[in-house]
Amino acid sequence: MSKVVKQYNSSAKFLHWTSALLIVALFLLGLWMVDLTYYNQWYKIAPYWHKSIGLCLLALTLFRLIWKIITTAPPIEGKKWEIQSAKLAHAAIYLILFCIFISGYMISTADGRPIELFNWFLVPGFGSFFDNQEDIAGVIHFYLAVTLITLSTVHALAALKHHFINKDNTLNKMLRFK
């Protein structure tokens, strides 16, 4: 028996908003850190945070997907094409996120070095799978990050449109914390 749920559950809301915050933070941190000069005091610590937070987001996203499968989400509202594009956009966001995780990992581990996850433990590296991996993965990482942020912006605008123009339950079901 499945009852109709009107709200995302609290965990799903927490996961959504934490992820959104971390993604925007990682994007800005990423852009900022690659422009630091070698003699900047943040030159070493900023990438260390970027990689550590990025890997935490990976763990969080894996959990989020499991959570999504084992819990029930409220139905998406709107016209048929809106529902379909929302589903497509959500799937694309998850897919792009994983490609960003993989490409980011491939930059740092191209020489076989592990990635330090804060000072908790080392995530092993498996070296290069192709020539100039750090450069190619870096370019892919950058364009995917820009794509993700663009898509998320469209996604957020769509949510606001549903809230203020259609005045439906779309944003409320992700917003209300009990």
Add this chain to the structure above:
Amino acid sequence: MKKLLLPATLVAAMLIPTFANAADYIIDTKGAHASINFKVSHLGYSFIQGRFNTFDGKFSFDPKNISASKVTVNVDTSSLDSNHAERDKHIKSGDFINASKFSTAKFVSTTASPKADGGLTISGDLTLHGVTKAITIDAHFIGEGKDPWGGYRAGFQGTTRLQLADFAIPVMGSSSYVDMELHVEGVRL
């Protein structure tokens, strides 16, 4: 001992058969018996050693007519390897050598002249980071002869100092120059 070295080399040189005249050699990158290494200051406290993994080249060499020697080398700048992927990515980026835009570096010799100490001075044009500049390599002939696999080889080593500013590569702190250490072994054609 040292006094004997020069006459001994001269005698050895004279013993080299006549067909050794200005022979052409292909630099043995296939067997990796050649390497292009660089050394850059790190903060002024120590040095970072790195190399370019991909290059090719050829040279002509006649021990009896050093000035007829010639050498050309092409280096794939994206093959820079300092044994640290994140650092390589940074050095290869637009902040430094811009390997995606200036993907090859090229050295073409113009003159070669013997030196009193038995070495040779190789002058030529180096194109790096889109800038062509005359440089001089301080080289030494190491040896030549038959290899165990039916070929004939000759090898050199050379050093030169490149000022980064000469090639419009941004200078950072104490790292204003790069010392190149070149090991070149050629297989005669």
